[in-house]
Amino acid sequence: MRFEHLVDEASCAVCELSPRSALTAAHRPQKESPVTAPTTENADQSTETAAPAFDTLGLDHRVLAAVEKMGYKTPSDIQAETIPLLTEGRDVVGLAQTGTGKTAAFALPALTHMARSADAGELGSTPQTLVLAPTRELAIQVAEAFSTYAQQIPEISVLPIYGGSPYGPQLHGLRKGANVVVGTPGRVIDHMAKGSLDLSGIKHLVLDEADEMLRMGFAEEVDRILAETPKQKQVALFSATMPSAIRRISAQYLNNPAEVSVKTKTSTGDNIRQRFVQVKHSVKLEALTRIMETEPHDAAIVFVRTRSATEEVATRLTQQGLRASAINGDIPQNLREKTVENLREGRIDVLVATDVAARGLDVERISHVYNYDIPMDTESYVHRIGRTGRAGRSGEAVLFVTPRENRMLKNIERATRQKVEKMTMPSIExxxxxxxxxxxxxxxxxxxxxxxxxxxxxxxxxxxxxxxxxxxxxxxxxxxxxxxxxxxxxxHEGRPLLLEDKGEDQLVRESQRDFSKDDRGGRDAGGRGGRERAPRQAGAGNAMYKIQVGRKDGVNPGHIVGAIANEAGMSSREIGTIDIRPSFSLVELPEKLSREQWDALGKTQIGGRAIRIERDNGAPGGGGFRAGDRGKRGGGYGGGKPHNKGGGFKKKSFDGDR
Known part of the structure; x- marks a missing residue:
């Protein structure tokens, strides 16, 4: 098995990863657990028969060996339902939330088919499996999962391709031959146009998080890719919801699909008090240190999404006098065990961890769980806060919520059927x-x-x-x-013992705001339809920017979110209000953008036209400064002329993830 991981940084290279090697720190999204959370129940389960074992689902023995090596014994509901269907060759529509194990549900059958093709000498060097994912983070996550499950099949290679990354390494990986390609729609179409991606041999096509893909404005890209693949293929479509657009795709491109729906309900312990604090992304570290310094605790876990974040947060907490250590998937097992033992014995008090690294962690003295990065699904949330309140003790769970994550908080409350209490940021005093x-x-x-x-x-x-x-x-x-x-x-090595009181405490003020009013109507209901709003005032820490595409160009909020988020390496949650006008649009972004982000945005295009981003000064004609020529007017990188003047729209599709 070979997994090509393309790192979109200055030192970008194609990395050959062995089954035990790890993704680069900046690109390590957490893998879904192929087993359902122990606190998750199948709401519509009609019988109490025991769940089947993986070895009863018709999987290839090498795939089973990889699954067993990872320690998984029992499939989740979505896996138990869909794996036999996909292994038999049926098309499938799977309705399941993120975190239910759906990646393994489509990866294991596809690898089983390819393993048998390899045995028959029919694998070849062109892609047989294509997975479309809405974001580069998910594409990397799915590709890593494929490589893990294929570790016993050396003939199979896996390649992620996504926007915001140089083409060279991706072209190199495609020329070498990739049997599994996991990509974002815009970048897949780019490679199709360049002739570097041959889809003529595709036998298995997966649409992962299809509703999210359409929400981001990739309907035309998905149609075009599906139309370019062979008619005789197996298609698996996974979605959390079933809007009319998904039903259309299913009816048009899937052959008599079996529909599998898995509904889950989650529960949390009554002995765990759940609270949330409102905070802007740019000051989360400061907010975390304030709370941990003032909140009496025995031991605590701080959950973050990435390996690099574990180290950054642990370092910051240590500088504030807290005994903290990082734990993530890159840390060797023996060191991980030693760190957990240090936490258990009281030699350290704070563990900063990713979901994967903290799997199965059981330490009775953990009194607090801090969700520094909000989990992407309710099952993960339940898993996380279940690390506290052990052995009959009471526990505390604190959730950090940014303005863009207000809906995710509501989803957690709805799924757990429990209200999460709002807390106030501790003051400087x-x-x-x-x-x-x-x-x-x-x-x-x-x-x-x-x-x-x-x-x-x-x-x-x-x-x-x-x-x-x-x-x-x-x-x-x-x-x-x-x-x-x-x-x-x-x-104290020159560090002040006390915080300086400069008057109004911005952190406290922000935590008291009503973030529900900040649910940014520019992308209402996930960006469908794009209800427009006209405020020119950005939230604290943000600024308004003007881009030279508007309503007359046929853009919607999803196109803008996809282009900016993926090209500039931003989280979609960092993008605030989107106000689409006839000939231009206003977008709320962080006030301070890095040099790399300005460079990337200066080259960003939507539908073949340069967006020509510039800071908005509130005047009717926009103004301010543009990406491309740095530092002439202060306030970050900006000023001068854009990288290029763009041109007309040469095609209708939007390369939102390029």
């Missing part, structure tokens, strides 16, 4: 009181230990007396209090 309290406690504790460590303190006392004795009266060195203060400053 509260943080300083907590710090002073801990400082006093440390001094008292050290003095109390003089009985066991009297010799050590005695040595220090002799040194201080000698130092003071060398200085004349009036010199700072002769004042014991000044010397003690200097020692404290040395311990």
């Amino acid at each position: 509260q943080v300083n009181q907590a710090r002073l309290g801990r400082f006093s406690e440390r001094i008292s504790r050290t003095l109390a230990e003089e009985g066991s460590e009297g010799q050590k303190l005695g040595q220090y006392r002799d040194l201080i007396e000698e130092f003071i004795g060398k200085h004349d009266a009036g010199h700072p060195g002769a004042d014991p209090l000044q010397v003690a203060a200097a020692l404290v400053a040395m311990v």
Whole structure:
């Protein structure tokens, strides 16, 4: 098995990953667990028969070996229903939420078919399986899952292709031959147009999160790709909902599909208090440190999405005096076990972890779970907060919610049938009181230990007396209090002990806002139809930008979200209000964009036309500064002329993920 992972950074290269190797830190989305959460029940299960084992579903023995190696014994509901159908060659429409194990539901049967093709010498070097995913994060996640399940089949290679990444490594991977291609719609069409992606040999086609794909404006791309693939193929369509557009695709492109629907209900322990705090993405780290400094806890887990985030957050917490360690999928198993043991024994108090790394974690002293990054599905949320409240104890779960994630909070409340209590951000005064309290406690504790460590303190006392004795009266060195203060400053290495109070506390003010009013009507209901709003005022930390495509060009919010999010490497949640006007559009984005983001946006096109992004100054004609020529007007990168002047629309389809 070979997995080609393309890293879209300056040092971009094609990495050959062995089954045990890991994705680059910046691109490690968490894998779905192929088994359902233990707290998840099948709501429409009519019988109480035991779930089948994987070895009864008709899978190839090499695929089974990989599944068993990962420690999975029982398939989830969606897997038990769909794997036999797909293994038999049926087309399938699967209705299931993210987090129910649907990736394995379509990956395992496809690999079984390809393993048998490899045995017959019919595998070839052109793609046999094509998976379409709405975002590059999901494309990477699905490709990694395929590579893991194919680890016992060395003939099969896997390649993700997605927007926002250079073409060179992807072209190289396609020329070498990829049996499984996982891609975003716009980039797949780009490679089709270049002649670098041959779809003539496709036998298995998967539409993953099809409703999300259509929400992002990729309907035309999906139609075009499906039309270019052979008529004789197996199609699996997975979606959380079944809007009319999905039914149309099913009727047009699927052959007598079996429809599988898995509904789940989740429950959380009554002994776990659930709270959420409102915070902008740019200040989440500061918010987390404030809460952890003022919230009394025994031990805690902080859940984040990526490996790099575990290290960043753990480092920040350590700098604030908290005993924290990171744990993620890249850490060797023996080190992971040692870190968990340190948490269990009280040598560390905070574990910053990804979902995958914390799987199966059971430490009784965990009093708090912090959802620093909101989970993508309710099952993951239940899994996470279940790490606290063990052995009959009470537990605390705190969820960080940005303005763009308000709907996800509502989904969690609806699915768990429990209200999540709103909490207020601790003030600067509260943080300083907590710090002073801990400082006093440390001094008292050290003095109390003089009985066991009297010799050590005695040595220090002799040194201080000698130092003071060398200085004349009036010199700072002769004042014991000044010397003690200097020692404290040395311990803190120049970092201030207390937060500086500069007047209005922005974090507290933001946490008290009603984020439900910020549900950004520009992408109402997920961007369908694009209800327009005209506010020019961006939220705190954001700014309004103008792009040169509008209603007359046929764009909708999904096209804009797809183009900006994937090209500039942003999360779609960082994109606020979208106001589409006749000849241009206004988009709310973070106020401070990086050099790389400005460069990428300066080259971004929608429908073949450069968006020519610039900061909006509120005047009728827009204005401000444009991406491409940096730093001439302050406020980040901007000023000058755009990278190019663009042109007319040469085609109707929109390359929203390029």
